[in-house]
Amino acid sequence: MSRKEHWEKVYETKSPDQVSWTQEIPQTSLDFIHSFGEDKSASIIDVGGGDSHLVDCLLDEGYTNVSVLDISAKALERAKSRLGERASLVNWIVSDITTFQPRQNFDIWHDRAVFHFLTVPKDIASYISIVEESVSKNMIIGTFSEDGPLRCSALDVTQYSIASLSERFQDKFEMISSLNADHTTPFDTVQNFTFCSFSKK
Secondary structure, eight states: OOHHHHHHHHHHHOOGGGSTTOOSSOHHHHHHHHHTOOOTTOOEEEETOTTOSHHHHHHHTTOOOEEEEESOHHHHHHHHHHHGGGGGGEEEEEOOGGGOOOSSOEEEEEEESSGGGOOSHHHHHHHHHHHHHHEEEEEEEEEEOTTSOSEETTEEOOOOOHHHHHHHTTTTEEEEEEEEEEEEOTTSOEEEEEEEEEEEO
């Protein structure tokens, strides 16, 4: 099964309360976005956004230039359905992140729980190359920490410490801040994440 087929099946067969990553309010992500001090016209992309509620929160706050990328068309359709008429305010992108060809630069790149699914060196290198080319200002990456799960959604992941995550992007990005945070899943298990924010050098 290809990577795309895997994620289409996940979103076709599981509801939000049956997947571990669901958050009603993604407060950690919002806090990092606010920390950059960008105005509401800043170009923001939520990578692997799926049917995350981050886009809802950004629209509620008045952000006007939001893109959501996911490999699963089904995931984005669920988000569009939830947003209703407001879905037209968002740029929806169906793409595998490792082959993504951005048509614009982004002031804020947000990724909660995509990068850690890349376990093959060439995929990791492709991701890093894409952000180096397309991120003009700031970036937020959230991955499973070294105390987090080894697998998610039946796939292996790469765990990161703050130091190892920062090292991946150090050629073109300077780390601004970092933290480890526990996420409580809809089924009351706890996953520990590493979050880092970066500015383009």
